[in-house]
Amino acid sequence: MTPLHFTLRQLQVFVAIAHHQTVTQAAQALAMSQSACSGALKDLETQYGIQLFDRVGKRLQLNELGMRLRVDAEALLAQAANFDQQLEQRPSGGQLNVGATLTIGNYLAVGLIQAYRQSDPEARVALSVANTAKITQALLNFDIDVGLIEGEIHHPDLDVSRWRSDELMCFCAPGHPLAGVTHLTDEHILAARWIVRETGSGTRQTFDRGMHGLLPGLHVELELQHTEAIKRAVEAGLGVGCLSGISLRDAFARKSLVPLATPQRDFTRDLYIALRRQKFIGPGLRRWLNICRDQANN
Incomplete structure (x- = not known):
């Protein structure tokens, strides 16, 4: 088996910096020192002879290569978290981050959350409610796992399917x-x-x-x-x-x-379910999607 030249910690650092756009905030989110966080990113880039970010003012902004690799890094980390959950035999898949547009968030989401919690009382759901444009941006920035939206969107990085x-x-x-x-x-x-x-x-x-x-x-x-x-x-x-x-x-x-x-x-009109392309569908997200489809058919 070919050895890997990166660690999951390095991937966590890469993804955290991509999200926060500063080493300081990424380090705080990961409970690391700023120097350790910066060093992990430097080691990752040095090992492969690449650069993943451009410095824009005081912020680190993903370059084209970094944007491409972030998708796979997010999926790998989600799979690793799922594997860790199975090793520890934890029944709950952790927190599911759901984004919904206003009509769905205010009038449909509570019933979905109730059904989701009934299937797993330990499961946690964080619901963000905003308009279609903001939910789309949250999906693209990996802030949420799934979006339930009212508007029609066409983006090459999103999988959008009809819901109801x-x-x-x-x-x-x-x-x-x-x-x-x-x-x-x-x-x-x-x-x-x-x-x-x-x-x-x-x-x-x-x-x-x-x-x-x-x-x-x-x-x-x-x-x-x-x-x-x-x-x-x-x-x-x-x-x-x-x-x-x-x-x-x-x-x-x-x-x-x-x-x-x-x-x-x-x-x-149609309401839609939107996911990031190549999004890892863990057991919690899969259960949520099934509940959405079941309720749409009732």
């Missing part, structure tokens, strides 16, 4: 002048004051696509980053909104908001 279907719905307050109309015409849409999600969110992406042909004439009164803030603003009579039907069920049941039919507009 969803549909946006337009709505207003019960006292709004449009509350009594049978359906919104294009004239109604252009006359309304809209309260919508911010650019970069999957909901806004679907809204803009559904309003194709009318976008230049739309009156966008407010752009807000949170679905609950949009619902409160619409309830206060500040305008008309458009959000996922998942987020509106309770408000419709209470009749604090009323749906507005838009038969001539297509607001259907």
